[in-house]
Amino acid sequence: MQSRSSFSVIVVGSGIVGAATAYFLARRGAEVRLLDASAPAAEATGAADGAVSVASKRPGPMMTAAMKGVALYGQLADEGLFAGAFKRRSTFIIAASDDECAVLDAHSAALASAGVTVKTLSDAALHHSFPALSRQAKMAVEVHGEGHAIGYQIVHRLLSAAKIKVDRDTQVEGIRVEQGGNRIASIATNRGDLRGDAVVIAAGNGSAKLLGLSDVLTPRKGQLLVTERATALNALMPGAIMSGRYLLSKGSQKGAQAAASRGLGLVIDPLTTGQFLIGGTREDFGRRETNDIDAVTQILSSAVDLVPGLAGVRLLRSFSGVRTAVIDGLPLVGRIPGLENGYVATGFEGDGICLGPVTGKAIAQLICDQKTDLDISAFNPARFNSCGVAA
Numbered sequence: 001m002q003s004r005s006s007f008s009v010i011v012v013g014s015g016i017v018g019a020a021t022a023y024f025l026a027r028r029g030a031e032v033r034l035l036d037a038s039a040p041a042a043e044a045t046g047a048a049d050g051a052v053s054v055a056s057k058r059p060g061p062m063m064t065a066a067m068k069g070v071a072l073y074g075q076l077a078d079e080g081l082f083a084g085a086f087k088r089r090s091t092f093i094i095a096a097s098d099d100e101c102a103v104l105d106a107h108s109a110a111l112a113s114a115g116v117t118v119k120t121l122s123d124a125a126l127h128h129s130f131p132a133l134s135r136q137a138k139m140a141v142e143v144h145g146e147g148h149a150i151g152y153q154i155v156h157r158l159l160s161a162a163k164i165k166v167d168r169d170t171q172v173e174g175i176r177v178e179q180g181g182n183r184i185a186s187i188a189t190n191r192g193d194l195r196g197d198a199v200v201i202a203a204g205n206g207s208a209k210l211l212g213l214s215d216v217l218t219p220r221k222g223q224l225l226v227t228e229r230a231t232a233l234n235a236l237m238p239g240a241i242m243s244g245r246y247l248l249s250k251g252s253q254k255g256a257q258a259a260a261s262r263g264l265g266l267v268i269d270p271l272t273t274g275q276f277l278i279g280g281t282r283e284d285f286g287r288r289e290t291n292d293i294d295a296v297t298q299i300l301s302s303a304v305d306l307v308p309g310l311a312g313v314r315l316l317r318s319f320s321g322v323r324t325a326v327i328d329g330l331p332l333v334g335r336i337p338g339l340e341n342g343y344v345a346t347g348f349e350g351d352g353i354c355l356g357p358v359t360g361k362a363i364a365q366l367i368c369d370q371k372t373d374l375d376i377s378a379f380n381p382a383r384f385n386s387c388g389v390a391a
């Protein structure tokens with residue numbers, strides 16, 4: 001592909017992964033057509049917390065990928081593309097029980113051995129440097145060099161910089177393979193057939209139907225809350241708080257998907273606006289259009305337990321989104337099995353804001369026959385036999 005003076009790529013899905021893929025392809029001279037069944041950032045990307053973080057990642061390829069992801073955010077912020085949209089801050093993982101202390105100790109060691117800068121704060125030191133915390137907090141690990149970004153702002157930056165206009169309300173309904181061949185001939189949409197030299201499926205949960213992945217991809221709902229501005233309290237928070245329970249909820253030490261049908265992992269992010277973003281649930285059921293009072297109550301009471309000052313801050317809104325989880329806990333990034341010109345990038349569950357740009361760059365590099373900055377071997381879609389498109 002790289003030897004051609006101009007080449008065309010159709011990218012399906014304008015969440016953060018599709019937008020980043022389109023951006024990095026455009027920078028390599030591709031003529032990009034970015035399609036979305038709805039609108040940019042309409043699904044998970046527009047309903048995410050936005051931690052750009054290694055803190056909660058499982059040791060192994062996800063931790064390594066997240067380190068690359070965080071580094072790329074920093075680089076793009078320094079270069080101007082993400083300037084003002086990427087807030088640098090630490091993450092404090094807080095343990096409030098003996099079980100959480102044990103998980104946190106093991107996790108901190110794993111982070112340190114991967115090269116992440118961490119600092120353990122025990123009781124007195126913790127409450128001195130983080131006065132907003134309640135006495136429930138027994139210890140914390142400060143993970144340095146992390147950040148926060150709002151998914152839809154990042155999508156906007158990427159698309160504006162590359163001057164890409166999304167084909168909205170364009171639903172891809174099927175993929176046609178050349179007869180007897182190993183190339184995508186065209187894709188069928190509700191607005192007619194389209195052709196490109198390459199096709200990238202970055203359609204989040206919509207990828208399941210297109211690529212035979214219904215048994216591999218699982219929708220996983222999350223509910224989040226946003227408070228009013230509380231600048232004095234916000235200033236007392238030197239970084240985001242992640243409860244040790246988040247690690248348990250995410251199964252980060254277990255190497256598998258979360259066990260419970262509804263897990264709550266508390267994350268409190270002090271935003272640059274002076275507000276707080278508080279999350280969130282991980283639910284294997286439910287619709288993104290709804291929040292339920294049980295979940296909202298549970299999130300709020302856990303947040304107030306850890307940061308009592310939040311009791312005097314009003315809740316402005318609640319919302320929810322649906323992550324795309326993969327049954328083995330790793331995303332699908334790479335060539336679609338059996339197809340020379342078909343690629344997939346999906347299944348980032350709760351990590352796609354962090355991993356979106358670095359993945360988009362990797363897919364663009366793959367299409368251009370360049371060595372990928374990110375090692376995507378562990379994310380090879382071919383590990384699932386069902387992944388593909390029938391000829």
Ligand SMILES: Cc1cc2nc3c(=O)[nH]c(=O)nc-3n(C[C@H](O)[C@H](O)[C@H](O)COP(=O)(O)OP(=O)(O)OC[C@H]3O[C@@H](n4cnc5c(N)ncnc54)[C@H](O)[C@@H]3O)c2cc1C
Nearest residue numbers: 013015017037045050051172204206222321351352353354
């Ligand atoms: C509550 C919650 C909290 C989260 N918190 C974090 C966090 O703190 N940090 C982090 O890194 N990540 C977080 N995430 C995860 C992150 O939001 C996702 O991993 C990421 O947004 C996935 O991006 P995507 O582009 O793959 O998919 P999506 O954003 O879901 O985009 C897919 C797009 O494809 C389109 N589409 C689907 N089917 C079709 C079709 N057939 N034809 C055309 N278009 C189609 C959709 O309309 C959609 O716009 C969170 C997610 C949720 C829900």
